[in-house]
Amino acid sequence: MTDETSAPGLDELPDVSRRRFLAGAGGTLTGIAAVRAVDNVLLGYGELGHGTNLIEQELRPLVTEHLELEYDERVAGTRLRLADGALVVPTADGERRLGLGDDESGAAADLDADLxxxxxxxxxxxxASELSAGEDEMALSQPEAFFERVGAAEPRPDVVAAMRGQTDRAVDxxxxxxxxxxxxxxxxxLVDALVGAFREHASYDVTRYVAGSIQDNVIFGAANLRGQFDGPVTFEAMLESDETGLFCYELTVRSMEALHAVAPWAQRTPVATAYVRDARHKHVYTGLVxxxxxxxxxxxxxxxxDYTHSTLYDDLEVTPLMGRxxxxxDDRHRATHVYW
Structure with a gap:
């Protein structure tokens, strides 16, 4: 298979322009779209004996497979770290390591009081000890029920911070x-407001999708068509141009950055987010925990x-039919990998 980075660009192909490419893609796209629509809507989620979906899946192994607790914060002037399976606490003599599996709860309470x-x-x-040992309960629900349950209970923002990945406090x-x-x-x-914000300032990048579909399914990587339509997809870019096109993984990462923009203890309901990948359908969406x-x-x-669905439904003006x-x-999403 030809590597995409080494494939010729659209501007290197004879007698092909961006406008002519888009115009000529119509017939090919119709066939691709029909096949992909059947694949994405009907197959691979449990129907017709193929695949499965979030409702049916055993999600805990996927959720925890790539989850590594990372924490390095100053609490009331004291630096606390999670490192190598221990909570590291500074002391007058250097530092104290409280092993997460060593039942050091008494020592943790004493150090907490002393500091x-x-x-x-x-x-x-x-x-962190219970989560590392798998002694927690995972409770799956729709977004509204999720926020209601979290809001009614005792929050644990510091371990939420430990679950956040590289997108933690990465944007202003x-x-x-x-x-x-x-x-x-x-x-x-914010989860709700991002729906309208993505619709107002961006759209699903259909042009890049068409180019990628032809590149992958018609010419089998012989030319780098998808790369010709790349552009900046930051929050700044979307605010500067309401015509910014995004793919599912870009919508997902932007949503993660937005929800991680402040520390969990500064949020009304502390959240960490996950990058959920469905390899079967080449789709990515957002998990909240x-x-x-x-x-x-x-x-x-x-x-x-799923901000791809909410954005694309608006682009295609099918929200009244398909919902928000x-x-x-639900049974129209599945997960093969969950990254933090």
């Missing part, structure tokens, strides 16, 4: 608020949202 950390060290140690919170009209301190409202205590037990509520398209914990 004046208001229970945060003790809570982080308890939560003010930029997110300017884009969505809602601050990232209000995740429930939190951590709470209910009757003393650690619970991880989780839900899924945001909620993704």
């Amino acid at each position: 004046g950390l208001s229970g945060r060290l003790e809570a982080l140690y308890a939560d 919170p003010d930029l997110v608020e300017r884009f969505a009209g809602v601050p990232p301190t209000r995740p429930a409202a 939190s951590a709470i205590r209910e009757d003393g037990d650690l619970v991880l509520p989780m839900t899924f949202v 398209g945001l909620a993704a914990y």
Whole structure:
């Protein structure tokens, strides 16, 4: 197979222009679209004996497979770290390592009191220990029920921070608020507001999708058609041009960045997000998780949202028929990998 980076570009092909490419793609696209539509809508989710979906899947192994707890924060002036299976706490003699599997809860409580950390060290140690040992309960639901449950329980923001990946506090919170009209301190409202923001400032990149479909399914990588339609897809780019085209993975990463723009303890409902990949349908969407205590037990509520569907339905003017398209914990989504 020819590597995409080494394939000739559209401008290197004889007698082919961007305009002519798009015009000439129509007939080919019709066939591709018909096949892909059947594949994406009817197959691979449990119907006709093929595949499965989020409702039927055993999700915990997928959710935890790539989950690595990472934490390096200053709490009331004291640096706390999760490293190599231990919570590392500075002491007068150097540092104290509390192994997550070593039942050091008493020592964690004592250190917390000595350092004046208001229970945060003790809570982080308890939560990280139980999560690492698989002693938590995972609770899956639709977005509305997810936020209701988290909002009604005791939040555990520090272990939520430990679940966040590379997108944690990677963008300016003010930029997110300017884009969505809602601050990232209000995740429930932001999840909803991003639907309208993506619709207003962007669209699903159909042109790039057409080029990629022809590249992958018709000319089998003989030319790099998809790359000719790449462009900036940052929040700044979307605000500068309301014609920015995004793919599913770009919509997913932007949503993750937005929801991670402030620390979990600054949010009304602390959330971490996940990059959920469906290799069967070449699709990506967003997972949301939190951590709470209910009757003393650690619970991880989780839900899924799909900004590709919500954006594309609006682009195609089929929202009245298809619905809003945001909620993704259903039998039309599946997961093969979950990354943090």
